[in-house]
Each structure stands twice: as structure tokens, then as C-alpha cells.
Amino acid sequence: MMTPLPRVLLLLLLLCPAIVAQELETTSCSTDLAIRGGTVTFSDGGHPGSTLTYSCPPGKYPYPLQRRICQSDGKWTPMRSLNGIRTNVAQCKDIRCPPQRSFEHGSFNPRRSSHPIGDILSFECFDGYQLLGSSQRHCLPNGRWNGTAPVCDDGVGHCRSIAIPPGAIVTEGRNRLGDRVSFQCQNGLDLVGSTQRVCGPEGEWSGAEPSCRAPYSYDRAEDVRAEFGASLTDVLSEVSSSGPDPSGTPQPPNLGRRLILSKDSFLYIYLLVDASHSVTEANFRIFKTCLEIIINRVASFDVPIKFSILSYASQPKTIVDIHEDIAEEPELVLEKIKKEMNYKDHGNATGTNIYAALNAIYLMMLNDQANVLEQWNKVRHAIILLTDGKSNMGGSPKKAVDSIEDLVDVRANRKDYLDIYAFGVGNLEVDWSAMNEIASKKPGERHAFILKNPEELKTAFEDVLDPRDLDDICGLANYSDSAEWYQKNPWHVLLQDKHQTEPSCRGALISKTWILTSAHCFNRMNDTSSWTVILGGGQRRLPIKRRIDHELYNVRAKLAQGIQEFYDYDISLLELENPVRFGGRIRPICLPCTEGANKALKKKPGTTTCKDHELELLSFEKVPAQFINLDNERMNVQIKTKTSRPPCISGAVQEDMIYSQVSDASEVVTDRFLCSGDDNAVEAAACKGESGGSLFVERRERHFQVGVISWGTYDPCKKKKKIRNTQETMRDPPQRNHKPRDFYISLISVQDWLRKHLGKSLRFIPMQ
């Protein structure tokens, strides 16, 4: 970062030009550099050690790719093209997709030596052959073809015909038992996956499906998913043998590709972070953010887990050893990373010794095996390496990978016990072949990725996780790009009276049988039997057994004072006729002051009270929170507490509103209410129909309901128009001068009532 000089100081310097000139001469590199069609940024104003980064608009890549570093002699490191030849002109070039080189038992077009973005490749099979995979693939802006690699199969071979990825050539291979097919990428492309695959006894090709990657091509989270899909052609035969899913939706075959999170098996995760000079301090910070994302996410599943952390350049440095007691405590691991993991630890080491880093893990494992002999075989290991991909010393990392595989005793039926992932993250010069050398190669899986930023890593990483029998944990959401809205908000339910054409209220699942919603949805009607609870995005419509309104809820309670509608205690519980089964689509939200929430907040059982939860969840002046709108998307608001609360609730009384005659806002906004909204209408406001839904906050990748949507001063969806094309509900801004506010029944404030009715279904922690 360049810190601006104070004005006075700047003037002073101008008065002494001689000093300035001397400074520049000895230390700085020129920042007067450009790239044709793109932009240049400097990490440190061109001082020695600062980096120069070329960037290009989408669909283009900088050529040469390399960043350049300001050397102590005031010169940038020279530009080199991909094959190491010096070049003089930096320019943005068009990203292109590799060509299909061949396609067995069928035809494809167009044939080109490479394809511009937007090109479409179409495939057809000869008579007697069935096309598996995508019959059309589009060239995407990151230089990759979408869809899955097609094959033409006649059902005769022992294995299926094998897919030939774009950019690859294969040796003449057949698909009889024991046949061997070798792949090679054309010049300039790196092979990711297995270079050789064998048709095995189970009718499955060994290794991982290869792809050919240009050095500039990176993965978007959605491509990672597509790539998982790309290997589907390997396992399609398994689909037909597994029966239909009871829910009626087609299930993808179990690829067994992912990191298994289960209560029954212990998982060790080893995180290795590249800290060599080429990574740069800025990217090292990105890596640290990634560690945090991975640790928080994995820890959010409440499975038995240990973390080991290591940084490396020419030598590894262990931050957390797998034997240490803190390895089981994600909080403490994160703390130690913050405190003890520094870029500077590795000096200015230019070496990247991935072998030494992996070998350090191997030794750690060896030591651990000696300690926990009998359980060792039950432990699953995942090694996650974050790198800029250039191992330049210490020899081949493969040697260390081999030792680890031997130690873990990886065989066909123990494939689940070891996964090695290699992630390149950030604006790096990643070397695909180096990543591929380290990463595990399993059928239907990919373990080597290059992603542009930590956010992409977060969504991509989500697809790597496979939670098993973790149904009873609350507040867990799916962050995958491919997840449906109800997987992202699996507690959210819609409430509909069968006599109405659409749902009129929302609610939240808090246990197997209970839904929390607002009382005004039912207007004190006696009979809720015509209502249904819609869960899992409409896949389940469930009858209601009974409804319990808060006994103090009474809309007419303050009629005598001239208050027409009064929403204090606007909260109801609905009991379902039958308990639901939890899973990825249906899961409860965490209710504060319960043991489930306590666990989700990573507190030791028996050490916390309801007060602690309140402090943890609602102690900021403005607490960022969310609710779910009519289109099932999350909307952001801020709960105003402490000194921000009075101005917030004062908004309940505004001109041309039902409460315009009320003298004191606290007459209508009692202590039961949380308040959100701002005078400039920047925050979202809730619409009619969103009532009863949860107001929730996120902590450590888990979700905690703090309120129930009750009422507001402004309905943005009053006109209920749909936006053409998207079919989204139009949310209009309020009239000028209006200051929108929303009010929610605080769950902390109705604990007595919740405890009285839910005491049998949920375990609560002490109030004080």
C-alpha cells in the first residue's frame, strides 16, 4: 500500500530536489509501464520488492503472464513469454479454447486449431452408438468447454468408451479388460488428471479423467462442479443399477469423490501453505483467508476432526502439529494461525520445496501411527495444499506422496482414507502440471484446482464436502453455487391456506415437529386445519396438528388508547402432524439459548447461559442480519441495538401511517421487538407475505434465528409486479421522506414461552 505523504512533507521534499532524485535513483523501479489493452498495478509504488501485475479484461489474458518484481538495482525482472523467451511488449491476448483433436465412433464440428469464446462444438455418434455426455459444448470466457466430455458407446466393451478431452491426443486404445489408454496434451497445454488409464475388472477406468489446461485458464466454482460432472461418463453405468430416489428426483451417482464428514470417522486435515517469495505477501494473506474459510467450514459440521497447519518455502514450518491438543480445537487453531503464521517466517526464501513440506506431513503421520496404533486404520486423512504451483527444489513431491500413500495403505477399498487436494488461489503463476503431480487421481474426481479468489474457493470447496449422517445439527446451510435456495436456507418454510392461491406467510423449522412463525398470519382464527407447511422448496406439503399463539398476543389490546393494531407478542408455534426427516434440503435453524445453538457457537456444554448467547449474537451496535424474501433470496438488514435503537424505533411513528397519532413509539414498539431500517432506505425492507419468516444472523458458518418478522412501516412489494425475464418480485423504493422500519419479535424476549412449549423437543441452557 502506498501511504500518501502529508502535504507539508511533500512540499519540503520538493524544495530539496537533489535528495528526491538520489532516492529514486537508488531504490525505485519505473512505474511508467503499460500493457496493451489492459492495466498495470504496483504493489508498493515501485519500491524494491514490490510487484507489478498485469491485468486484462474478461476473455483476455496478459501476455507475458508473469508478475514482475522490482529488484534492488531499480529494474523490473525481465518479461518472459511462456516458453521462457524474452519479449518486449506486454499485451492482452484473446483467451481461446483448445480444439477437439479426435472423437471415436462419431463426428464433431467445427474443426479448428483453437476456438474463440462463444464457439459451440457439436457431437454426433455413428449408427449403433449411443452418445453419453454433452452433445454440445460452449467455449467459456475462461478458456474451458462447458458440459461433459461426450463419448460414443456401443455397450460392447468391458469398460465404456473413454472420453478424449479437448486438446488431447490418445494412443490407440480399446476398452477391453486390461486395455491401457495414454493421453498427451498438445504443445502449450498441461495435463491435469491421469496420463494413463486402465480398464479395470469392475468395468471402471482407473485414475482421474484428464483435461488439457492452458497456463492462463483458471476454474470458476461452477466449473469445478462441471468438472466433477465431466467424469460422469465414467460411471454412468452405475446410474441405471441404483433404483430411483424416493423423492422422485434423479440422483447423481455416488461418485465417492469427496471429503467425507461423518460423526463415525475421525478426519485429519493437513493444511499446507506456500510462503515462498514468489507467492508475495498479498497472496500469502489470501492463503491465510482461505485457511480460515476451510477451517471454519469444516468445523461447522461438528464432526470429530483434527487440523495440522504448516507453512513452507525452502523449508517447512509447523504451526500446529497433529499430535498437539489444540489440533482438535478449531478456535485455537485459527488463533495460532493468526498469531504465529507469518510470511516473514521464511525470510526471503525463493525456494519452494513441496517435497519437504509433504515429507514433514509424512513424518507427522508416522509418529501419530505409532501413538494410536489400533485406531490408525480408521482415520481419514485430507491434505490440502495451497500453492503458487512452482516446486523448484527438494526434488519431486511425488516421492513424499508415495510414502504417504504407503503409510495410509491406500488400496481400492481404502480410497476414501486419503485425499490430496492442490489449490492454486489468487492472481498467481500456477503451474498446472506441478499441481497435478501432487493431487490425488481418483475416478470421477478432481483434486487439482486453480481459482481466482478466496470466495471462489469457498464455493468450490463446498462441492468437495460430503456430509453423512449429520442430520441433527442446526443452522447449517449449503454454500455451493449449484445448491438450490432451499439447500441454502433449509429451515425456511412457506405457510399456505389451501383456499388461497399462494402462500401468505413464512416460517422457520426449529425442530423435527415445530415451526416458528408470527401470530398475525392467522388472525386468531380457531382452525388451522386448512393450512399446510411447505418445506424443501415445495417438495413436501405437510399438515399442521396444532397451533399455539402467544397468549399475550392481542391485536386489539390497545384500542382504547386509539391504537388500532398492536403487535406485541406476535409469535406462534405450529406443530406438524408428523415429524420431518432432516437432510440437506430440510434442516432446522439454531434457536438461541438451546444446546444445539451452544454447540454451533463452539461453546463447551454447561459453560454458557442465555445471556451469553445474547451477547454473542446481538452485542454490536448494528448487528448484520438477514431475512428471506418472497423470491427465496436473502436480504440484508442491520439490527439496531444500544444507542442506535431509540432512533430506529422512533421511525415507527411517521406521517401518513397507522401510528401517526401515537405520541411515544415505545407504545407500539415494546421491548419484545428488534428494529431494523435506516433513514436513507439503504437496508432491505420486508414485504407483506414475508411475515413470520426468520430474522437470522450468521456465526462460524451457522445460522441463528434471533427474531420473527412481524410488521414494518413500508411494503416494497405493494404493487406485486414481477420483473419480466427473471420473474422476480419488484421491490419499489419508498417515497421520499419515508424512513422504512421493520420490527421483529425477539426470541430472547420470549424465552419463557418458548421453553414452556418446546421443553420436550429442544434442550435449553440456563437463562442466567
Ligand SMILES: *[C@@H]1O[C@H](CO)[C@@H](O)[C@H](O)[C@H]1NC(C)=O
Ligand atoms: C453451456 O453454456 C451455454 C451458454 O451459456 C448453455 O446454453 C448450455 O446449456 C451450457 N451447456 C451445458 C451442458 O452446461
Ligand SMILES: *[C@@H]1O[C@H](CO)[C@@H](O)[C@H](O)[C@H]1NC(C)=O
Ligand atoms: C529480505 O529482503 C529485504 C530487502 O532486500 C531485507 O531488508 C530483509 O532483511 C530480508 N529479510 C531476511 C529475513 O532475510
Ligand SMILES: *[C@@H]1O[C@H](CO)[C@@H](O)[C@H](O)[C@H]1NC(C)=O
Ligand atoms: C450442496 O449442494 C450440492 C448441490 O445439490 C450438493 O452436491 C452438495 O453435496 C451439497 N453440500 C452439502 C455440504 O450439503
Ligand SMILES: *[C@@H]1O[C@H](CO)[C@@H](O)[C@H](O)[C@H]1NC(C)=O
Ligand atoms: C374461536 O372459538 C371461540 C371459542 O370456541 C369462539 O368464541 C370464537 O368466536 C371463535 N373464533 C373464530 C374466529 O371463529
